[in-house]
Amino acid sequence: MPFIAGSDANEIFYKDWGTGRPVVLAHGWPLNSDSWEAQQLFLADNGYRVIAHDRRGHGRSAQIWSGNDMDHYADDLAALIQALDLREVTLIGFSTGGGEVARYIGRHGTDRVAQAVLVSAVPPFMLKTDDNPGGVPIEVFDGLRQGSIADRSQLYRDLADGPFFGNNRPGANISQGMRDSFWHQGMQAGHKNAYDSIAAFSATDFRDDLARFDVPTLVIHGDDDQVVPFDVGGRASAALIKDAELKTYAGAPHGIADTHKQQLNEDLLAFLNTYKS
Template sequence: MSTFTTRDGVEIYYKDWGTGQPIVFSHGWPLNADSWESQMIFLASKGYRVIAHDRRGHGRSSQPWSGNDMDHYADDLAQLIELLDLQNVVLFGFSTGGGEVARYIGRHGTGRVAKAGLISAVPPLMLKTEANPGGLPLEVFDGIRQASLADRSQLYIDLASGPFFGFNKPDAKPSQGMIDWFWMQGMMAGHKNAYDCIKAFSETDFTEDLKKFDVPTLVVHGDADQVVPYEAAGVSSARLVKGSTLKIYPGAPHGLTDTHKDQLNADLLAFLKG
């Protein structure tokens, strides 16, 4: 396996396919690099080098007790980019991974970055506050933490068979394969790491990070997202990132990298070529 060790001793797994302009994908919670495989195989076949890592504590990476926060996630991403000496790189982040990309740019700048994409992403801030009335109440995330401690395997089944892919909609046609795939990736994550990551993705404010974006940025969100509200997330992020392109997918759920993969793949390719 391809791995590297971070400065604080965490082993990070990554996959590196194809040749051409590099694209690095940051995954959502509680998933891993495999969650991007539909986009990776498509774009690698179109002449791009595609790279995705398992965030610390997720997938095939090691499971540190501490350091499960956005600053560490962003620094791990920076170390991967430096290790492979990537230049003119495109960063795509899904959900929690969108926060990772935003914090990377906030902490490390865009010297190596050509473009960025935020897909169903958590920025600018998921948590409801006085300054962010469109966010979700803290009780929602406390409930996820309680469910994780009580029976996280069932939590992942419930998320995948319900709001994540929109399979709880009356006209939905649930895919048992997608549900199982989500559950399997979730169970590969460390229990403590996945638990800590709930705070990281919900309470981190990325407003100032987004203001530092100075590269072409694509923002994609489904208007039927039951996990990350699109107006408080995608619409607000696009407003903060100067010159960004916002695409709202009508009827699309949170997990649109799978449910709307053909549409997303076409839009990503057009964005890369544009």
């Protein structure tokens, strides 16, 4: 299996499909690159080189003890882009991966970046604080930490069976396979890595990172997202990124890479095709 050395010599697994201008996919918590498989296959079939990696401590990447924070996630992404010598890249981040993309641009700039996409993403800042009064109360994230320590296997079941895919909404019919895949990917993540990542995605302030975006940017978010609420995530990010395009998926939950995969695939391809080198 292909690996590169991350920012502090940890092993980062990646999948590299197709040929053409490169697209790099950054996944959500507590998942891995397999969560992007529908988009990776579709975009590779449509003329792009599509690369998806497992974040440190997740999936097949090394379960390194330290550095489970956004700065290291972004530096690992930089190491991947440099190791593969990727240029004119479109960076696409889902949920926590959106934070990874934002922090990458904040720390490393856009010399190698042509476009950016944030999908159900955690920026600009999830946590409710005095200067972010519309954020999510810390008790929500403390509950995730408590659930992770008590029985993380059941925590992932509860997320998959409930808010992640919107399966707790009237009339929802999310397949058992889709929910099982979420649980399976979550259990592949290192316990400490996934635990530490809760703070990384919830308490990292990306507002300054978004101010550094200077490439065409698409923001996609469901307006019934129960994990990263639309007003906290997509709407707020689009307002902070110069000239960002916001696409709102009416009634859509957090996990739109699965529940709305055809719509997402087509929107991503259309955006990719707008780039002229």
